[in-house]
Amino acid sequence: MPAAFDTVIIGGGNAGVSLAARLKRDGVRSVALVDPSPLHRYRPMLNYAAAGHARMSRYERPMATVVPDGVELVPHAATRIDPDAQTVTLDNGPSVSYRDLVLCPGLTPHWEETPGLHDAYIDGWAVSAHVPEYAGRACAALVREREGTVVFSIPPEPASCGGTVLKAMFLACDRWQREDVLGRIDVHLVTPFRGLLGLEPVDSRLRPFIGEYGITVHDQTRVDAVDHHARSISLDGQGPATIEQVNLAYVTPHSRAPRFVADSGLGDGGDAGLAAVDPRTLRHVDAASVWGLGDAATVGTRPSGGALRAQVSVVADNMRADQHGGREAHYDGYTVIPVAVSRDRLVLAEVDRDGRPAPSISAVDLTKPRRLTYAFDRYVQPVVYFRKLLRGRV
Numbered sequence: 250m251p252a253a254f255d256t257v258i259i260g261g262g263n264a265g266v267s268l269a270a271r272l273k274r275d276g277v278r279s280v281a282l283v284d285p286s287p288l289h290r291y292r293p294m295l296n297y298a299a300a301g302h303a304r305m306s307r308y309e310r311p312m313a314t315v316v317p318d319g320v321e322l323v324p325h326a327a328t329r330i331d332p333d334a335q336t337v338t339l340d341n342g343p344s345v346s347y348r349d350l351v352l353c354p355g356l357t358p359h360w361e362e363t364p365g366l367h368d369a370y371i372d373g374w375a376v377s378a379h380v381p382e383y384a385g386r387a388c389a390a391l392v393r394e395r396e397g398t399v400v401f402s403i404p405p406e407p408a409s410c411g412g413t414v415l416k417a418m419f420l421a422c423d424r425w426q427r428e429d430v431l432g433r434i435d436v437h438l439v440t441p442f443r444g445l446l447g448l449e450p451v452d453s454r455l456r457p458f459i460g461e462y463g464i465t466v467h468d469q470t471r472v473d474a475v476d477h478h479a480r481s482i483s484l485d486g487q488g489p490a491t492i493e494q495v496n497l498a499y500v501t502p503h504s505r506a507p508r509f510v511a512d513s514g515l516g517d518g519g520d521a522g523l524a525a526v527d528p529r530t531l532r533h534v535d536a537a538s539v540w541g542l543g544d545a546a547t548v549g550t551r552p553s554g555g556a557l558r559a560q561v562s563v564v565a566d567n568m569r570a571d572q573h574g575g576r577e578a579h580y581d582g583y584t585v586i587p588v589a590v591s592r593d594r595l596v597l598a599e600v601d602r603d604g605r606p607a608p609s610i611s612a613v614d615l616t617k618p619r620r621l622t623y624a625f626d627r628y629v630q631p632v633v634y635f636r637k638l639l640r641g642r643v
């Protein structure tokens with residue numbers, strides 16, 4: 250007999266831990282959190298770490314210490330789900346059964362989408378904070394760069410707060426400017442969006458910094474392939490087809506959900522194999538006892554940690570309404586992209602699923618570069634994350 254739980258959550262990242270805590274607070278009896286990783290990371294700090302502004306080890310915790318009281322940690326990877334039998338098979342063989350299943354296993358690099366990129370990572374001249382194993386190397390590479398061509402790329406959606414690549418880029422440019430080497434570095438930005446993030450009025454707040462740092466922007470363009478011997482990057486877009494003699498490629502691979510989601514028949518049929526949930530109720534479109542949130546689900550907006558507060562609440566409310574009756578809650582698609590533009594100012598993009606501004610406070614325009622928003626994102630938010638968000642308190 251498989252171990253049986255009221256709720257099984259696959260993925261102990263930001264979404265899974267926050268939801269587990271919230272469900273325990275709501276009185277759900279037995280909750281299991283399935284995750285093979287020994288470590289839980291506060292991922293938004295990865296960009297600061299890559300730019301040399303933070304030590305990542307301060308923002309990592311052993312997984313067991315962030316699992317909420319009363320929640321059982323199952324330290325294995327889910328390999329298969331049988332939605333009819335309501336069971337999850339684990340990588341060590343046995344399975345667990347559930348009444349409700351929540352899918353939030355995050356995104357993983359889809360290297361095959363960009364030929365040559367993985368070789369360039371192995372060679373050491375391509376990096377990104379979005380591939381955490383390489384974040385330390387990204388820091389060393391950005392900090393030591395003194396001349397030549399550096400290419401940053403915003404990954405196409407789905408991506409885990411992909412627009413924050415701009416954070417690493419602006420922080421690096423600010424450093425190079427202060428060290429008086431920026432004039433010798435030819436900085437390129439490749440973005441799949443029109444303009445920068447494809448979001449006005451945020452783009453117009455960012456454009457002056459593009460000018461100040463002398464960055465060449467290739468918009469509505471993607472990195473198509475990387476020639477790791479020639480050190481060139483092929484682009485698929487409107488401008489020049491290739492950038493030659495690249496010193497450093499800060500190129501983030503495309504992302505996809507872990508394969509077990511699609512292999513279990515719970516994917517949306519797209520290349521990224523996201524869990525197919527209704528973006529408003531976050532319930533699976535075919536399997537009524539399955540829910541999904543976070544980066545790996547079709548939440549219909551650009552994924553971010555800031556989007557999870559609302560998503561956790563919607564999933565918890567709708568699971569409770571399902572059991573005890575009550576009104577269905579809806580997720581409106583709110584999401585955030587914080588972009589540091591220098592080492593002490595930050596622009597906060599808050600938008601809905603159509604990219605329209607969705608400010609959380611009306612009295613202050615947070616899209617304006619501000620010291621206060623930088624201090625909040627860099628210093629206050631990590632404390633809120635570990636003390637409140639992961640405890641289901643926000």
Ligand SMILES: Cc1cc2nc3c(=O)[nH]c(=O)nc-3n(C[C@H](O)[C@H](O)[C@H](O)COP(=O)(O)OP(=O)(O)OC[C@H]3O[C@@H](n4cnc5c(N)ncnc54)[C@H](O)[C@@H]3O)c2cc1C
Nearest residue numbers: 260262263264292293326327354355410543544553554555
């Ligand atoms: C570099 C970077 C910078 C970011 N900056 C910001 C920011 O400034 N602001 C912001 O709001 N958001 C930011 N984000 C986005 C934010 O971190 C994510 O949106 C958030 O972490 C998503 O949470 P999640 O739980 O869906 O996925 P994750 O946090 O990725 O967690 C997924 C978990 O699932 C586990 N898992 C994977 N496969 C399996 C399996 N088969 N079985 C069991 N478990 C599995 C993984 O081990 C992992 O622990 C950033 C992300 C990155 C990568």
